[in-house]
Amino acid sequence: MQGASSQESHAGRRRALVDAAAFDGGWPYYAGQASRLEPTAWAVIALAATSDSSSERPVSAGRAFLRGVQRHDGLLVDAGTAGPNFAWNALTLLADVAVSQDDPGSWRARLVADLLNVRGVALEGASADIRQDSRLRAWSWTAGTFSWVEPTAVALLALKKVRAAGAAATTRVTEAEALLLDRVCDGGGWNYGNSQVFGQDLRPYVPTTALALLAMQDRRDHSVVTRSLAWLIAHAESERSAMALSLAAICLQVFGVPTDAVRARLLEQESRTGFLGSRHLAAMAFYALTIPRHRARTFEVS
Amino acid sequence: VNVVGIEGRSAGMTRRAFLGVPVAALAAQACHGGGPPFVASDFVVPSHSAVGIFPAAHYGVDLVDVISRGLDSLRIDVRGRSVLLKPNMVEYEEGQAINTHPLVVVGAAEALRRAGAREVVVGEGPGHRRDIEYLLASTGLYDHLRENRLRFVDLNHDDVRDVPTRSWFTGLRSLALPVSVLAADLVVSLPKLKTHHWAGITCSMKNFFGVVPGAVYGWPKNLLHFRGIDASILDVVTTVRPALTIVDGVTAMEGDGPIMGRARPLGFIAMGTDLAAVDATCARVIGLDPENIAYLDASGRFLGNIAERRIDQRGESPERYYSTFDVVESWRSKRLRS
Numbered sequence: 001m002q003g004a005s006s007q008e009s010h011a012g013r014r015r016a017l018v019d020a021a022a023f024d025g026g027w028p029y030y031a032g033q034a035s036r037l038e039p040t041a042w043a044v045i046a047l048a049a050t051s052d053s054s055s056e057r058p059v060s061a062g063r064a065f066l067r068g069v070q071r072h073d074g075l076l077v078d079a080g081t082a083g084p085n086f087a088w089n090a091l092t093l094l095a096d097v098a099v100s101q102d103d104p105g106s107w108r109a110r111l112v113a114d115l116l117n118v119r120g121v122a123l124e125g126a127s128a129d130i131r132q133d134s135r136l137r138a139w140s141w142t143a144g145t146f147s148w149v150e151p152t153a154v155a156l157l158a159l160k161k162v163r164a165a166g167a168a169a170t171t172r173v174t175e176a177e178a179l180l181l182d183r184v185c186d187g188g189g190w191n192y193g194n195s196q197v198f199g200q201d202l203r204p205y206v207p208t209t210a211l212a213l214l215a216m217q218d219r220r221d222h223s224v225v226t227r228s229l230a231w232l233i234a235h236a237e238s239e240r241s242a243m244a245l246s247l248a249a250i251c252l253q254v255f256g257v258p259t260d261a262v263r264a265r266l267l268e269q270e271s272r273t274g275f276l277g278s279r280h281l282a283a284m285a286f287y288a289l290t291i292p293r294h295r296a297r298t299f300e301v302s
Numbered sequence: 303v304n305v306v307g308i309e310g311r312s313a314g315m316t317r318r319a320f321l322g323v324p325v326a327a328l329a330a331q332a333c334h335g336g337g338p339p340f341v342a343s344d345f346v347v348p349s350h351s352a353v354g355i356f357p358a359a360h361y362g363v364d365l366v367d368v369i370s371r372g373l374d375s376l377r378i379d380v381r382g383r384s385v386l387l388k389p390n391m392v393e394y395e396e397g398q399a400i401n402t403h404p405l406v407v408v409g410a411a412e413a414l415r416r417a418g419a420r421e422v423v424v425g426e427g428p429g430h431r432r433d434i435e436y437l438l439a440s441t442g443l444y445d446h447l448r449e450n451r452l453r454f455v456d457l458n459h460d461d462v463r464d465v466p467t468r469s470w471f472t473g474l475r476s477l478a479l480p481v482s483v484l485a486a487d488l489v490v491s492l493p494k495l496k497t498h499h500w501a502g503i504t505c506s507m508k509n510f511f512g513v514v515p516g517a518v519y520g521w522p523k524n525l526l527h528f529r530g531i532d533a534s535i536l537d538v539v540t541t542v543r544p545a546l547t548i549v550d551g552v553t554a555m556e557g558d559g560p561i562m563g564r565a566r567p568l569g570f571i572a573m574g575t576d577l578a579a580v581d582a583t584c585a586r587v588i589g590l591d592p593e594n595i596a597y598l599d600a601s602g603r604f605l606g607n608i609a610e611r612r613i614d615q616r617g618e619s620p621e622r623y624y625s626t627f628d629v630v631e632s633w634r635s636k637r638l639r640s
Contacts, residue, residue: 029456029459030456033460034461038517080462080463081518082464082478141521141524142520144525144528145527145528150521192432197499197558197562205431239436240439241433242435269435272439273435275435276435278456280459
């Protein structure tokens, strides 16, 4: 996978990603659409990790786009939408750090402060039909709703990556970890939400498990983490999509597990679906396919 | 502009009638100034609504023909119109009847094309799994779409536009909706008939949770759950204004739906322009009383006809398919048949 033809393919993927940028510096989910936070963050992460002279300008423009949509309260909001998506805010934090450790204008500091302020809603006296502690509060997708695995995992990972410090950060990290531990499925791994409803165990999924493991990478001796990593290793190729295979490869790399087989599947998937023409999925896949070059350090917590 | 909208309003509906049970609980959430949470003159319910039940014993039958006959029978005119088909895709489990069958999706698309639709696209924004590529590929829909040259729109990640809601049972006065949904002349629901552990039944109306973009509202469209599933169904449906529904009742789901239930063959395609009437008919078929399903009961008071006497049946008699579906414990006492 690392031969000359592979390098040429990567150059083609990088060129396609650079060409997909919009005039405002951001990336849309699909061609012809408005630039949005999530695809822009993934494009910046992918191009920054594989930087060459052709990608310096789009990375810098992408970062400027992301920084340009910050509200006065520190959070970022996609144009045309009513409020912030906290998962995309956290992902953007990872993208910004991937470009540079510098934080001009304290942009990142304000984003971290506000991410620490937002919390999912607790459900007191929640239904006995669901086996979980619904009082735990971590991150929801949007304001005023319940905490879910994916936004919690991305926010937790981002805060660990930027080494958010202080009492507030410690409290939030502790509660977010507690939530992820509470939501783990019986055999390891994570569903997007509950682990059991109406007496039926729900099954884990590859993308959510990979994200939760990335968020818990500094707790790798915990039995939930070891069990979930074993589940991911066993199922990493089971969900054929750019999202599942890319996140699986990134996670396995961070945990020191070989990723060749998963990346090979990702190439097959690219041939089969072209990732539906999604810029966002193409960026994720480009990052995962180039893991031998950058070792997925953007997602590594030291 | 929808060619066949949910039009009309129920003349002479009183506040007392509207605030019936269980509608009262819905209405109380959002009543402003003591009135119902919608402008009554925006909704006109016809005196009768046609609902077609057309046999389709299995997915191997000619579904294009079945649906074409349904369009003829219901006199649906789609000539020159752009159509967005909204199937129900939630999660994938091999052998489970969770999603609208791909052959129903492409069968409906082809039938609408033959009936003269200018353009047919398929759009979905899954409420649980946001990995649309995985869902399309694993369910087989991806291959069918390619084979039939059908464009797919990922509604979770489409551009959005904020539009005022036409009712506000949730208290929401606007919703950010995908531009592809707003731009279509005709929005067609293509649901899978399933029990739903919270709402009772998921069919034509509940299917529209999938047009609410996850990139804006998160997963599993959590804002809608917080605002109340029944209330949200009403506000989304009144705002999207679907024109037609084509229900995959070939193999339905019973038990702990909409995900963990069991496949239950029924052998029909249900169709109609009044989504409340179609869903009420499907509820009766599976043994549930529409008046015990909060959003259907509320719909029957301003949006469509749910009373049997106001539904004109086309095709087969629904009685032929009457069954008693297994449901979760909380719904057992609400069944029509034991």
